[in-house]
Amino acid sequence: MLKHKRYIPVLIFLILLNITPYFLLRLGEALDPYNINLSLAYSSPSRLLPFGTDSLGRDMFARTIYAAGLSLKVTAQAFLLAFGLALLQGGVAGYTHEKIPDKIISWIIALIYTVPFILIVAAVFAVFEPGIEKAYLAIGCLAWAAPARLVRAEVIQYRTALFVTAERALGFSEAKILLRTIIPLSFPPALISLLYFIPELISIEVGLSFFGLGAQPPTPSLGRLIYDGLSEFYTAWWVALIPSAVLLLIVSAIYITTHKLEAIVKKH
Amino acid sequence: MNRAIASVLQGISLLVGIATLTFLLFNIIPGDPARIMLGPNASEESVQLLRTELGTDRPLWEQYKLHLSKLLELNLGRSIIDERVVSGEIADKFTTTLKVGLSGLTIALIISYALNLLVFYVPAASSLLIITRFGVVTPTFFSGVTAALIFGVFLPVVPLSGYGSSESTIFTLALPAFVTGLYPIAVMTGILREKIQEALNSLYVHSAFSLGFSRFHIFHAVILRTVAVSWLAGWVNLLSIVFVATLIVEVIFSIPGVGPLLVKSIQQKDYPMLQGIVIVNACFFISLSWISEALFRILDPRIRQHAET
Amino acid sequence: MNTGQLKGRISLNRTLLSFLILILATTTILLAGCQKKTTEKGENLVFGLENEITTLDPIRNSNIYELQVMGQIYEGLVGLDKNNQLIPLLAESWAVSSDFKTWKFRIRKGVYFHEDPIFGPNLTREVEAEDVRYSFQRILSKQSTSSFALVEVIKGAREYQAGKIQNVSGLRVIAPDTFVIELEQPEPFFINRITSPLFSIFPKEAVDLGADIFGKTKAIGTGPFRLVHKSDVEVILERNPKYWRKTEGNVKQLKFLVIKNDQIRLTELKNNKIAMMAIPLSLASAIVDRGKGTPSSPVLKPPFNESYKAAGFKTFNIHFIGLNCEKMDVHLRRAISLAINRKELTRIVTAGTGTVVPGPIPPGIRGYQTAYQDDIFNLEGAKMELKKSKYDPAKDKIELLVHEKGNSEQIGQLVQDYLSKIGIKVILKRLDFNSVIGMIIKGEATAFSMFIEYVFSSPEPMLNVLFHSSKIPVPNFWRYNNPQMDEGIETLRKIGNRTEANALARKLEKLAVDDAPAVFLYQLNNLVIYRKDISNVAYNGHNIPIFSEIAIK
DSSP: OGGGGGGHHHHHHHHHHHHHHHHHHHHHHHTOSOOOOGGGTTOOOOSSSTTOBOTTOOBHHHHHHHHHHHHHHHHHHHHHHHHHHHHHHHHHHHHTTTSHHHHHHHHHHHHHHHSOHHHHHHHHHHHSOSSGGGHHHHHHHHHTHHHHHHHHHHHHHHHTSHHHHHHHHTTOOHHHIIIIIIHHHHHHHHHHHHHHHHHHHHHHHHHHHHTTOSSOTTOOOHHHHHHHHHTTTTTOHHHHHHHHHHHHHHHHHHHHHHHHHHHHHHTO | OHHHHHHHHHHHHHHHHHHHHHHHHHHHSOOOHHHHHHOTTSOHHHHHHHHHHHTTTSOHHHHHHHHHHHHHTTOOOBOTTTOOBHHHHHHHHHHHHHHHHHHHHHHHHHHHHHHHHHHHHOGGGGGHHHHHTHHHHSOHHHHHHHHHHIIIIIOTTSOOSOTTSTTOOGGGGHHHHHHHHHHHHHHHHHHHHHHHHHHHTSHHHHHHHHTTOOHHHHHHHHIIIIIHHHHHHHHHHHHHHHHHHHHHHHHHTTOOSHHHHHHHHHHTTOHHHHHHHHHHHHHHHHHHHHHHHHHHHHHHHHHHHHHHO | OOHHHHHHHHHHHHHHHHHHHHHHHHHHHHHHHSOOOOOOOSSEEEEEESSOOOOOOGGGOOSHHHHHHHHHHOOBSEEEOTTOOEEESSEEEEEEOTTSOEEEEEEOTTOBOOOOGGGOTTSOOBOOHHHHHHHHHHHTSTTOTTGGGTTTTBTTHHHHHTTSSSSOTTEEEEETTEEEEEBSSOOTTGGGGSOSGGGBOOOHHHHTTOTTTBTTTBOOOSSSEEEEEEETTEEEEEEOTTOSSOOSOOOOEEEEEEOOSHHHHHHHHHTTSOSEEEOOHHHHHHHEEEEEEOSSSEEEOTTHHHHEEEEEEEOSEEEEEEEOTTTSOHHHHHHHHHHOOHHHHHHHHHTTOEEEOOSSSOTTSTTOOOSOOSOOOOHHHHHHHHHHSSOOTTTOOEEEEEOSSTTHHHHHHHHHHHHHTTTOOEEEEEOOHHHHHHHHHHTOOSEEEEEEEOSOSSHHHHHHHHHOGGGTTTTOTTOOOOHHHHHHHHHHTTOOOHHHHHHHHHHHHHHHHHHOSEEEEEEEEEEEEEETTEEOOOBOTTSOBOGGGOEEO
16 A cells, blocks of 8 residues: 555645635635625725625625635535546546447547537536536536546556456456556546646636626625626726635645645656 | 548547537527527517527427538538528638637747747746746636736737727737737746756757757757657647637637637527537547647657657 | 857857847837827727627617617618607608508608619619618518517518518508508507617618628618728728718718727727727726716716716616516515615616616606606515515515626625515526526516616607506516506507607506516616717717717817
């Protein structure tokens, strides 16, 4: 199990990624992001209201924290979904290289790459109602394609490797070989590439809001806040700037962490 | 030869699959094009009359067969909204999109080259390269609107609008192309830097230095030989990302390309137009992947040769 | 000097040279891109539009921007001037029969279509009654987006649309200069149905060029400007030297530039790339000083007030919350209507560019004075009505549909807040505009935020389409069914005297507000900002700018 030690930081990171949103959401709710107070509308940042208020007088501090939590939650869920799908599909495809399941899955992957993502997203939201709860489905269903390709490539390489042949000779079943040996060996590149993809996942969520398919009013998500704020930029610069800064911060932090994690994992 | 035929067949099956998937997704999205065209004030009778005229009240299976057969005849049909010819419209808009995308990639090329040249001579400037990371990290919507804001309000040195109008010059594309190029800048700069650092540590570069070759000469020799291939690989992958970025940039900067056309065709539920866009787009990318695969096969033996020297 | 040193020297020079070239290239590019402050002096006017112009074919109109451009190229039988007075255009005069069913129009002589080779060697021809008949018939066709206004009004139109007859029987040419419209039912107000540029006259020769040309590269009418060039993002018009009417303005070239992003459009205004634009809501608070000025003469904040002026115009629109009368009883509806603070809501949502109008008839219609000048906000009254209704605050909730247009979401959130104060729980559901319309038509919507931009210019057709029971489900979106209202609307068909008709219309309006099938909120005014040297800027109630009268010093 020595070879798995280098994955511990990655695991910690993933756990953090999934837990932090819940804390943020709780905190945000406690600070009340929904209360409309029209007399305070468009107040600039002050000591009492560190992030100011929006057009309806709602506390931007509470809304931004809640929004950050929500966006992270969606991202984390989409990540898990995408990773799971990538492993499954990529693994099966690579293992059955040149046979029918591989051809079907590769075909589906090519399909996802070429159909415009707006169309897919609009359709997913038409089936499940628009709303931030189901957003991870739309995002996850799109994001698994690229990592799946990587997994597939790795699995193709490994299935003809010497030690795999040895395992077969020893009588291990195909399924066991696939699950116990090949997949754990193949997922590093997919994992790393998906981790690098997290900023993309967040920006897809932001993009959804621009089409009105993200969080529904009055629920705040980072994408929603930025989109609403941009149209009021001249009047109240903080309504767009602060969620944007928070977004940049989160994405940069994740990016730098991923960079470091990659270095750790690749050291071997 | 067999491989070529197999690829073509695969391509065609892919296109049919894409057309089918597009049809399915399109019909899941609610919205009646007849009602959308005539607006909320029209009576149900009038709308029903238009539906029959457009053929949208036929059973889905029939509609699917109709669209597919037209497609196989290479006929992209006419828009149901105002009857303009789909292929003409798309050809027009797609050229614009290509221009924007290619300009973005060119700017990225120039900037990543220039940045790396600078860092090569002034190693202390390597912290500059970190700024390029922003291209990876920010969503295109965001960087586009921010750029519009910065260059509009604070630094009015480039035109902000008017592409496609009688007043547009080559510089009208400058800002949109730059925004499109942000992601490629980051990626290309990174790849180039990695390769150069690798090369700087290699034996033959060390010997080149000691032989008195100029830094300039070495820099270019390294790029042209070792990096071209990995850059090329990067390009093809980049193309799909750049394409999406281009669509977004078009919407922000009012550029009449495929982006706004795509959004409109979904909103108006104009199926022939949407199918046209998706199919042309798909053909474009399928042919691109063929070309890149072929290029790799040609370049491959050359790489092996280099490794041996 | 040995080889090494020589090579070193040469390489140093090469390095410096390449750097120099790079810097020079970059600077050139930046400098060249530097915005030349193009001075649009002379008689050229550039207007910034918010969205694309897909087509200039009147029957395929889908947005207001296209309509604004069309209003310069085409003309109908009649129109509205800047005071919303009815003016004769291609119809020199008209007369209506005593039963208000037959309208006879005298077509003006000496009006010519814009010059174009399609008319043969003369390049043009005179407008005749047949052109009018042809245009109206085309407007009534199945694909026409404006047929809804006339298809149930003109005799034979329904049958024509259904394909049962070849020509609309109610459109008749009596002589080359006489045209007759026969109606299904009496309407003394019919003339006010056709004042919008949607009902323009165009030549058959142009339409026969096909959908890829007519409206896309060519648009031929009789108006004060003719089309010179059109692409999706730019339209160039030129003043029509042979225009039949004398106009005050001096604009020779009128250019429309599409700039979708609001901030970019404002910057282009400052850069003098455009000289005039409508002020969108997103920029209103930043540009307009709400403390000073009036709705029709707004005052701009510095630095805008140095080089620009602003003007406000009332246009025929109403924003409201529709309430499904089949799902909500009248007391519940009244409670909702009384609980909403329209003044506050309008102030916040429209940043001062809206006028509170608690009734369905927008102010500005000539001769009509709405029965309501003020908000009817009454929290106590609301609570009392709520008690009388079947609504159970413990269990019931109301689903309010909102969409992406017209501040719908913001209105929804405010309404949610207001109604919570009297114990009504509102859940917001956001769909795209077309889905909301779909749900309303099917009767599935309980409450919805919506707006109407009226094509008519008098109160009778407005009351008819919104409240007559025969108009359920569309445009009677709230499924309002009141025999008293129906009776009143039918009576309006027989009143020829305008003052009398307006009085009855006011009574019906009061009935509509009391029964609250909808909560009418505000009318959005059209604010325009333009360069100081431009004068005589005016829009009519249909939101059409009258560029032919604009003068540039």
